[in-house]
Amino acid sequence: MKIENTKAQMRKGVLEYCILLVLDGKPLYASDIIESLKEAKMIVVEGTLYPLLTRLKNAGLLGYRWEESTQGPPRKYYELTETGRSFLIELEDSWSELVGAVQTIRDNKA
Numbered sequence: 001m002k003i004e005n006t007k008a009q010m011r012k013g014v015l016e017y018c019i020l021l022v023l024d025g026k027p028l029y030a031s032d033i034i035e036s037l038k039e040a041k042m043i044v045v046e047g048t049l050y051p052l053l054t055r056l057k058n059a060g061l062l063g064y065r066w067e068e069s070t071q072g073p074p075r076k077y078y079e080l081t082e083t084g085r086s087f088l089i090e091l092e093d094s095w096s097e098l099v100g101a102v103q104t105i106r107d108n109k110a
Contacts, residue, residue: 011043014095015042015044015052016055016056017088017091017095018037018040018042019033019037019052019056020056020061020084020087020091021088022036022037023062023078023079023080023084024080024085024088026079027064027077027078027079028077028078028079029076030046030049030050030053030076030078033049033078034046034049053078056084057078060081060084061081061084061087062078062080062081062084063078063080063081064077064078064079065077065079
């Protein structure tokens, strides 16, 4: 078994949560989302991000608005909806429980 495969699966498992965290409090353009994730060592490419953004939008967790750009065509800025904010709060609780469970297992190992 290769560690890189496992690490990739772990990142995929938390990517939606991370996207919602990045968008909490501010609308962002897709490249800004990618940059924020890269700064946190969550390497994501556009081909991965856009389907996730679409899925989150279709689930009612994200909305978007178009803004004119001085550097080309209008840009789509994504932002959390009220439903998305509520969902993020639930995810944060779940994340805390998961981290606590893993820490308990680590602390109790022989």
